[in-house]
Amino acid sequence: MRYSAWQVLKQGLTGHTGWKPAFRTPDPRPSYDVVIIGGGGHGLATAWYLASVHGITNVAVLEKGWLGSGNIGRNTTIIRSNYLLPGNEPFYELSMKLWEGLEQDVNYNSMVSQRGILNLAHTDAQIDSYARRGNAMHMAGAGGKLLDTDGVRKLCPFLEFDTARFPIKGGLWQPRAGTARHDAVAWGFARAADQRGVDIIQNCEVTGIVREGGRVTGVDTSRGRISAPKVAVCVAGNSSRVMAMADRRLPIESHVLQAFVSEGLKPVIPGVITFGAGHFYVSQSDKGGLVFGGDLDGYNSYAQRGNLPVVHEILEAGMAMMPSIGRAKMLRSWGGIMDMSMDGSPFIDRTDIPGLYFNGGWCYGGFKATPASGYCYAHLIATDSPHETATAYRLDRLRSGHPIDERGAGAQPNLH
Amino acid sequence: MQIPHPLLGLRDASEFVYLGDASLLQRPEVPEGADMGDSVLLDAFHEYLHLRDNPAGEHRELWFHEQGDRSWLVVTRNTTTHEITDCVLARDLVSR
Known part of the structure; x- marks a missing residue:
């Protein structure tokens, strides 16, 4: 169902009995082209842009709890692009531009309000x-x-x-900065992705990352094994726990x-x-x-x-x-x-394990980044190359001496 | 949250400054005359400075009693419940 003024009028005259759930609650299928771990704002945005920009719709988004139970439902709803460093500012400005067209893009009122x-x-x-x-x-x-x-x-x-x-x-x-209705951002992306065929699977916790012959082939979940050639981790807050399933330590x-x-x-x-x-x-x-x-x-x-x-x-x-x-x-x-x-900036990158992608490290600033994070992560997953605004968000940037430290606080995460 | 200081008893956490994972006590050894651009050394320092276990559960961590006796403590705390099960002076753990 497309939302419109006509629908509001029609439903108003018929006692609001015709509204359908915004998205399905499917059971997981045994395999997908892409499995996204984490049904928060970033994971849902990634699914939407995979479907709408890259035409990849055989996608599952696995959410441990209910949709919107993590930071997408806990933030203070601020959107802005007032960063300093070259690795950051073009990315956040892309996000700002996506916010400006978001409601038309996903046909959902996210209450984007550019109040400054x-x-x-x-x-x-x-x-x-x-x-x-x-x-x-x-x-x-x-x-x-x-x-x-x-x-x-x-x-x-x-x-x-x-x-x-x-x-x-x-x-x-x-x-141009402002606020948006955080829950509606999650619901809007979920509904739009669902309509393109993406399966959003709630109450499905990932318990293991399956590897065969050195590459990732799927995930074990509380609802059984799901195989996929591409597994995309998108669980900021719990990144270290999920990546530990692939025996990786993070600078987080x-x-x-x-x-x-x-x-x-x-x-x-x-x-x-x-x-x-x-x-x-x-x-x-x-x-x-x-x-x-x-x-x-x-x-x-x-x-x-x-x-x-x-x-x-x-x-x-x-x-x-x-x-x-x-x-x-x-x-x-x-x-x-x-x-x-460790430097106060995020990561959107491939990992050293083929088929495993990582998005995390958002510090305080995850909400404003939601659309661009999804957009750039979808680009990375679909093309195996970083989006031009996210080239600095490499997982190895600290090892190679290229931190993006807006605050200038050094490797002291609680000071960023 | 209160921290059971081994010398001073229960002290409010706001008297302390937090540094992070107690693995920061184990700075990599640099052999005399070593080339600091050596990739093995760089890997070791990258791991030491940047990478963390970041567990959900028991975590050994460094707290500095800045507004107290200025001692460094190694506190074992559960990161999901904030329950503290152990607290020792860091100097007792470092043998040198």
């Missing part, structure tokens, strides 16, 4: 570094504007401007990142705002809740929940940036597990 992102600067040095980053963004076609204090005040008069410690000197504004640690939402408020925040003197960012959902987050808890964790000291730290940063947030009640907090890589 504002990175605050509190020192002259930060202004200089934002000028440099803004130039890098313009070179990749991402746009962006450097604002002075008055420019920031015009956009966000409610911020704390004149404190002695963190005066706001200006900010970097990317108007798993860390928990917390997120928060306040009670619903009237519209107050125009876009996404990030604090420049601590780790805090906030936006407002369409329902009115302030959605915000900050730093990792800081130690390896597979527990999808965090500890209180980091909650305290994040809220302190929030109060320093926007004291009025103290009047809002916090409704919920939750945690998700991040693949924190």
Whole structure:
């Protein structure tokens, strides 16, 4: 069924009894051309672009839990392309362009809202570094504007401007950035891929990676063996666990990142705002809740929940940036597990085992990358060569001395 | 989370700084006069610096008691439950 205004009208007049499930729940077949491990945003996007761009539809997406139970349903929904380094910025700009056409592409309302992102600067040095980053963004076609204090005040008069410690000197504004409805991104990709014949198999946990004669030939799952000449790992958060089934160690640690939402408020925040003197960012959902987050808890964790000291730290940063947030009640907090890589950047690459592909290491930034990650991963799986915007995301880049370290923090994953 | 410091008893985790996997204690040996561009050495340092087991379950890891006695500890903690089953001074593990 194609969604359209006509369908809404027709269903409205017939008591909404004609809607069908958005995607099938098939049983796994014994073999596929491509098996994607992980039914999160990236895995589903990969399936969609494999089907729509490369015509490969004999594909299974295996999901351990239910669709959207991982980080695609746990993030803070921000989309942006305000990166600095050449290995990153063209990729994230590709993602931004895909976001802009996503809803028409998959015929699903993902509520993509280009309300802008504002990175605050509190020192002259930060202004200089934002000028440099803004130039890098313009070179990749991402746009962006450097604002002075008055420019920031015009956009966000409610911020704390004149404190002695963190005066706001200006900010970097990317108007094309914004937010999207995270669950709807997963559902939209799932529905679109399903309509092209992709099998999305939920509650199907991969328990082993089958190898014969030095190459990958399939996977063992909780629902039996599934053979495939190409197996694509796409399980950020649990990458090390899945790749351990193929006896590979990764330059990745798993860390928990917390997120928060306040009670619903009237519209107050125009876009996404990030604090420049601590780790805090906030936006407002369409329902009115302030959605915000900050730093990792800081130690390896597979527990999808965090500890209180980091909650305290994040809220302190929030109060320093926007004291009025103290009047809002916090409704919920939750945690998700991040693949924190050694240089803070992701991987989309073949592995040294023929037939096995790897996508992971997304650190904090997986959601905004969802369409481009799927697009580039599908390109890699279909053609066995990297997409031109993802050539830097090699698994061996740390060994060869080519890290992509936006933060400049070195091989210390909890600092990226 | 509280860490059972072997000398100071239970201390709040926020007093500590986290470094990572305790395998960082085992820095590869560099033979005297070795060529640092040698690929065997490069592999060893790549593995040491970048690659991790990253287990879901028991994990031995380095914590630094920065706001305490400034000792390095090796803590054995479950990464799915945060249960700590062992905590020793790192200096007791390193023989030199």
